[in-house]
Amino acid sequence: MRAPPYLPFLDGPPSIAPGLxxxxxxxxxxPDTEAAVWLAPKRELMRTRRSDVFAAHTADAEMTEAATTILAATGPAVGDWSTPLEAASAMVSDDLCIMMRDAEGLWRLKAASLCTPTYWSLAEKFGKPLGGLHAPVPGGDPGLAARISRIFDGLRPGLVLERCNWSVQPGDERFTPSSAPLKVRAQAMQEADALDQLHLRVERQTIRKLPETGALLFTIRIVIDPLRAAISTSxxxxxxxxxxxxxxxxxxxYKGWAIYDRLVRAALDASLNPVTSKRSRKDEAG
Structure with a gap:
């Protein structure tokens, strides 16, 4: 197992604060930490389920500028893609979302290549303003939307902001528009298997303003590592x-952590008290 590139829990629990x-x-x-394992499946998803993972409306100039910015870092695009944004998205493990200001000054999601949604679908969020994107988040509407809008308004070109969000899940799936299948799997999981079957899911987000169009380019990189690797030290x-x-x-x-609580506690016990935990499992089996 690799050493996980991101361990945001070292900074405490997830928070509603933007934390950029x-x-x-x-x-x-x-470095693109996920390219080796995710780029090929991502490209296949982009080809076979395009209507689920791509959407754009009146954003041609913005997609072109975003693609130019990304390809300047990655090198020329590979493959035949219908739009510049998809061509750029095929070069990185990150998803790419473009936010644009409408006539009322609201930032709206107007273009996206989204292959690793964390329990939301592009169809239900596309075209919505910040308040609609964050409505389910505790305190997210209108408080969070207003704070993020101010950040977007004041962001200057050339500055890149980053934040990480995190949770746990059974298995290493990245295309997860719904949490329901993962919850079913978690309910069936035995506590003795938790340390080996639970994974840390990190959502690494960045935003930057495109200088020519003024649009916001929002990137999302999902990083999956076994929980065993993430908590390998005391x-x-x-x-x-x-x-x-x-x-x-x-x-x-909001994150649905109640269903994972018994598994996380079992995984932590197995990590922190391996001898006692192993003896307890043997006693239960015998």
């Missing part, structure tokens, strides 16, 4: 336990 931090522009897309396991247990109850409900 500036990063060096050269770190925007590189320091990491204790930090994860603290973050899991101290999350705001409203956020835990």
């Amino acid at each position: 931090k500036p990063i060096a522009p050269e770190a925007w897309l590189w 320091h990491h396991a204790e930090a994860f336990a603290s973050a899991w247990q101290s999350v705001d109850p409203a956020m835990a409900r």
